[in-house]
Amino acid sequence: MVAEFIRITHDDDAWHGRFFDFVAGIFSDGNFRPWAARGGWDADYEVLAFVEGEQILASVGRSRMNLIVRGRRVAGIQLGAVATDRAHRGQGLSRRLIERILGERQDSTQPILLFANPSVLDFYPRFGFQRLVQRRVMAGLAASPGGAPARPADLGRLEERQRLAQLCRHAAASGTLLSAHNYYFILLWHLSCRPLQGFWLDEQAAFVAVERRGDRLVIHECLAPRRFALDRGVPRLIAAPIREVEFGFDPAGWWETPAPASSEDGEALLFVQGDVPSGGDFRFPNLAQT
Ligand SMILES: CC(C)(COP(=O)(O)OP(=O)(O)OC[C@H]1O[C@@H](n2cnc3c(N)ncnc32)[C@H](O)[C@@H]1OP(=O)(O)O)[C@@H](O)C(=O)NCCC(=O)NCCS
Structure with missing residues (x-):
C-alpha cells in the first residue's frame, strides 16, 4: 500500500485519538489527551501526516504562532511531534512532511523554529535549520x-x-x-x-x-x-x-x-530558520515550546 498524505485539523476528531496513540508510542512525554479534553487543539494547530489505512506512519505538528522578533510581532511557525513509525524510518517520510511545511510558508523569511532532542542534532540542518543557543x-x-x-x-x-x-x-x-x-x-x-x-x-x-x-x-x-x-x-x-x-x-x-x-543554556536544542536573530541574549518562553 502507498502511504497517503493527510492533514489532521482541530475538528478531525476521528484522527485525534490515532495521533495521540502514535505520539505516545514514540515520545515519553507524548500524552496529548488531557490537553485535547480541555479544548486545547484549536485551528492554529495542525498535524501533517502519512498514513496507511487508519495507521499513522509519520507526523509533523505545526503550530501557527505570534512570535516576537527584535521587538516586532510576526506570524511564525513552530514544529513539534516530528516522528516516524520505527518500521517505516529511512524512507523519506519525515523529509517529505518537513519539505511540504517549508514550501507552505509565506516566504523563506517567515520564522520557523523547533526544539529538538540530542538524537536529531544532524537531522534538522539537512532542511536549512540552524542551531540557536538561548540563555x-x-x-x-x-x-x-x-x-x-x-x-x-x-x-x-x-x-x-x-x-x-x-x-x-x-x-x-x-x-x-x-x-x-x-x-x-x-x-x-x-x-x-x-x-x-x-x-x-x-x-x-x-x-x-x-x-x-x-x-x-x-x-x-x-x-x-x-x-x-x-x-x-x-x-x-x-x-x-x-x-x-x-x-x-x-x-x-x-x-x-x-x-x-544569564548563562548559555546548552540543554535547550533550539533550531531556527527565516528572519530571526543569529544569536543574542534571549529566553524563548518555556511554556511556548511544543
Ligand atoms: C528523526 C525521525 C523523525 C526521522 O524520520 P525518517 O522518516 O526516518 O526520516 P527520513 O527518512 O525522512 O530522513 C530524511 C534524511 O534525514 C536523515 N536522517 C534520518 N534520521 C536522522 C537522524 N536522527 N540524524 C541525522 N540524519 C537523519 C536520513 O538519512 C535522510 O537523509 P537523506 O535525505 O540525505 O537520505 C525519526 O527517526 C524518529 O521518529 N525519531 C524518533 C522521534 C524523534 O526523536 N523525533 C525528533 C523530535 S525533535
Whole structure:
C-alpha cells in the first residue's frame, strides 16, 4: 500500500485519538489527551501526516504562532511531534512532511523554529535549520513561605481556562529579541500534561506557573496585564524554603532584586530558520515550546 498524505485539523476528531496513540508510542512525554479534553487543539494547530489505512506512519505538528522578533510581532511557525513509525524510518517520510511545511510558508523569511532532542542534532540542518543557543536565567533568592498563599489554579474548570485564555491575549509579552505572545493553546498543553502548578495572584490579576526542583523554584511563566515585582510574590508561591529561582522567560521588568544572571543554556536544542536573530541574549518562553 502507498502511504497517503493527510492533514489532521482541530475538528478531525476521528484522527485525534490515532495521533495521540502514535505520539505516545514514540515520545515519553507524548500524552496529548488531557490537553485535547480541555479544548486545547484549536485551528492554529495542525498535524501533517502519512498514513496507511487508519495507521499513522509519520507526523509533523505545526503550530501557527505570534512570535516576537527584535521587538516586532510576526506570524511564525513552530514544529513539534516530528516522528516516524520505527518500521517505516529511512524512507523519506519525515523529509517529505518537513519539505511540504517549508514550501507552505509565506516566504523563506517567515520564522520557523523547533526544539529538538540530542538524537536529531544532524537531522534538522539537512532542511536549512540552524542551531540557536538561548540563555538560562537564574537569580539567587533565599525565601521562605510567607503572606497569604496564592490561589491554586484549577484548569479543569472551564471558567478558569477562559480567564487564562483572556489573560494570554492581553498580557504584556516578555522578551524582545526572540519570544512569543498569546500562546494559550501551547501553555494549556504544558499545564494539562506536565506536573506544573499554576497560581492566581488576584491582586495583580496575574497567573504564575511554577515547578519545584529541590531548593530551586522554576518560574516557568508569569502573565499579567502589567509587570509587577514578582520577587516579592515568591513567598506566596512556595510551601517550603528555596535558595534560588530559575526563569522560564525573560524576567526583565519582573524582578527587582537580586538581579538575575544569564548563562548559555546548552540543554535547550533550539533550531531556527527565516528572519530571526543569529544569536543574542534571549529566553524563548518555556511554556511556548511544543
Ligand atoms: C528523526 C525521525 C523523525 C526521522 O524520520 P525518517 O522518516 O526516518 O526520516 P527520513 O527518512 O525522512 O530522513 C530524511 C534524511 O534525514 C536523515 N536522517 C534520518 N534520521 C536522522 C537522524 N536522527 N540524524 C541525522 N540524519 C537523519 C536520513 O538519512 C535522510 O537523509 P537523506 O535525505 O540525505 O537520505 C525519526 O527517526 C524518529 O521518529 N525519531 C524518533 C522521534 C524523534 O526523536 N523525533 C525528533 C523530535 S525533535
